[in-house]
Amino acid sequence: DAGVTQSPTHLIKTRGQQVTLRCSPKSGHDTVSWYQQALGQGPQFIFQYYEEEERQRGNFPDRFSGHQFPNYSSELNVNALLLGDSALYLCASSYRVPGEAFFGQGTRLTVV
Amino acid sequence: DAKTTQPPSMDCAEGRAANLPCNHSTISGNEYVYWYRQIHSQGPQYIIHGLKNNETNEMASLIITEDRKSSTLILPHATLRDTAVYYCIVRPSTTSGTYKYIFGTGTRLKVLA
Numbered sequence: 001d002a003g004v005t006q007s008p009t010h011l012i013k014t015r016g017q018q019v020t021l022r023c024s025p026k027s028g029h030d031t032v033s034w035y036q037q038a039l040g041q042g043p044q045f046i047f048q049y050y051e052e053e054e055r056q057r058g059n060f061p062d063r064f065s066g067h068q069f070p071n072y073s074s075e076l077n078v079n080a081l082l083l084g085d086s087a088l089y090l091c092a093s094s095y096r097v098p099g100e101a102f103f104g105q106g107t108r109l110t111v112v
Numbered sequence: 113d114a115k116t117t118q119p120p121s122m123d124c125a126e127g128r129a130a131n132l133p134c135n136h137s138t139i140s141g142n143e144y145v146y147w148y149r150q151i152h153s154q155g156p157q158y159i160i161h162g163l164k165n166n167e168t169n170e171m172a173s174l175i176i177t178e179d180r181k182s183s184t185l186i187l188p189h190a191t192l193r194d195t196a197v198y199y200c201i202v203r204p205s206t207t208s209g210t211y212k213y214i215f216g217t218g219t220r221l222k223v224l225a
Contacts, residue, residue, distance in 0.1 A: 004155070033212060042199060042215030043156065056212055090155055092213075100146065101213065103155035 002027065004093050004104035012110045013081050021076040021107045025093030031055075032074040033101065034066060035090040043090055049074055050096060078109075086111045116200045121220040124194075130187040132219050134200030137181040144203045145176060146213070147185045149196040156199065156215075159185065190223045197221075 005024045013019050025032050031050045035043035045058040049068035063079045072093075078085055088108050092101040117135040124130040136145060144163050148156040160167055160174045162183070167174045173186040187194055199218040203211050 035213075035215075037153075042217050043213070045212040045214065048212060058212070088153060092155075100158045100161060102158060103148075105155045106153070108153075 004029075004091055004102050006089075006091050006104035006107050008107060009105065010108045010110075012112060014112055015081055015083060017081050018077065018079045019081060019109060021078075021089050021091075021109070023074045023076070023091030023093075023104060025072050025074070025091075026102050029093035029095050029102070030072050031094045031096050032068060032072065033092045033094070034074070034076045035092065035103075036060070037088040037090060037106070039087075046076070081111045083111050085109065115214070116202055116216050118198075118200055118216060118219045120217065121222070123222050123224055124187075124190045126192060126223050126225050127189055130190040130194065130221060130223070132185040132187075132198050132200075132221065133182065134185070135182045136200070136202045139180050139202050141180075145174065145180075145183050146201040146203055147172070147174065148199045148201065148213075149194075150199065150218070151193075151196040159198075161203075190221075192223050192225060195221060195223045 003026050007022045033048040034046040037043040046060050047057040048055050052068045065077045068074045088106040090106045091104045094101040146161040147159040150156045160172050162174045176183045197218040197220050201213045
């Protein structure tokens with residue numbers, strides 16, 4: 001059983017560009033959350049998707065957007081990249097009935 | 113949202129028990145305590161969670177005080193592979209059936225040979 005998979009693992013982008021990160025949830029999970037982790041900090045919640053809708057959102061600007069597909073996979077899009085967007089982006093999946101969330105290995109985004 | 117307080121770092125000798133404390137004095141009655149760990153910028157790994165009773169699984173034990181204002185994660189026989197950042201999280205109450213984790217800065221545990 002594959003766990004949560006994220007792609008790509010590493011990415012380098014230039015300021016002002018746009019980026020799309022992808023996440024496939026663990027089998028049987030229907031809820032996907034995205035987190036941003038800056039160096040030396042704990043992960044910060046960006047948003048959560050369930051039934052293809054954004055259900056909760058953290059304190060992130062509208063440049064951060066997402067999507068969930070019918071197969072429960074998800075994308076995180078970031079527009080107009082800033083140097084401060086450089087971070088590890090983590091995807092976590094869970095089943096809607098409260099239980100533990102499982103995290104992917106993350107995508108390391110570097111903005112230059 | 114409840115917040116947690118953890119010591120920034122701890123050392124533990126290999127083979128000894130590692131006891132990681134967490135303070136969550138503002139926890140609500142229906143909020144769970146979760147523990148995750150993160151090894152060298154990999155994704156956080158679930159360890160254990162509990163509501164009010166003590167819990168044990170193959171990885172660790174979780175001791176929650178009777179007033180639920182604090183808890184301790186116990187790794188009974190720490191190994192070098194347990195060196196990681198450990199996060200104590202209080203999962204906020206849900207209104208829609210979905211929830212988010214609020215991470216602090218965690219405790220950096222170093223297991224010494």
